[in-house]
């Protein structure tokens with residue numbers, strides 16, 4: 144098959160509430176939607192899900208737009224392919240820019256699954272099932288508000304809660320949540336905000352006593368050595384997120400024994416093709432995996448759900464309902480969690496209707512690429 148049309152849409156959706164992490168606050172999410180069209184007029188949709196600015200990684204929406212429009216679209220357009228991995232090979236010469244590649248890879252998987260008339264989860268080789276999910280809770284204005292917000296999510300049925308932390312907002316709020324909800328499956332995520340030293344050692348020591356499922360990415364992404372040293376000092380498992388962009392990073396983690404869990408984000412590792420390989424490699428090495436997110440719109444979120452059906456996933460994933468974040472999503476119906484579970488749609492591909500007319504009307508920028516005939 145050939146992709147003879149590619150449309151890229153830069154879309155900004157306001158968040159229902161401001162979300163704050165160790166590095167920044169945001170009240171809207173700006174992602175790029177990728178629409179492939181083949182010769183038989185079938186569509187495939189993907190989502191480039193990276194930050195509004197260069198905080199989570201060096202890549203962000205403006206760099207992704209440049210790479211997608213200038214390099215990825217020309218590399219894919221009018222090329223013959225059968226399997227999405229064939230297209231991955233087309234951009235193997237482009238260094239980095241994992242989220243931009245993931246958006247194109249996702250569109251290829253959706254298109255291939257629609258062509259074959261199977262749900263994306265089936266195309267990926269997983270078994271569609273209801274998967275347990277958790278929520279990520281940002282830094283709140285007060286400890287009381289945090290405890291209240293967590294209580295609200297538990298009432299909605301979520302199976303676990305992740306709290307964002309940073310220096311100055313760590314042991315105290317986490318302890319308050321633990322005291323309020325003693326049986327809650329709870330973990331923390333620092334997004335690399337700590338630096339090795341006596342001060343962070345003391346914070347980690349205190350967190351170690353709060354019965355957490357894991358501490359996620361306490362140190363910056365490239366600092367595998369400090370994670371390996373911390374692992375020797377605390378009993379709570381460590382999980383890496385920003386550190387793992389490809390298989391070589393996973394090898395480094397394993398060689399240094401820097402962590403025993405990985406938060407796999409499809410957009411961070413370059414797409415579903417790479418993410419599946421990474422998840423199975425983790426399982427082979429008895430490394431726990433779960434699926435993280437980048438506040439995806441419905442397109443990316445539906446792909447994450449299909450991916451997280453893989454049996455390698457043994458911890459509730461960060462795929463809460465999109466209705467929790469956005470008043471109106473780009474897919475219809477929106478993705479909703481029920482009693483802490485989300486399920487892949489039954490139809491071919493992503494299985495959801497993508498609201499093209501609305502996307503066209505709200506896009507901040509559009510880039511169209513057509514094969515010459």
Ligand code: MG
Nearest residue numbers: 332359360384
């Ligand atoms: Mg994280």
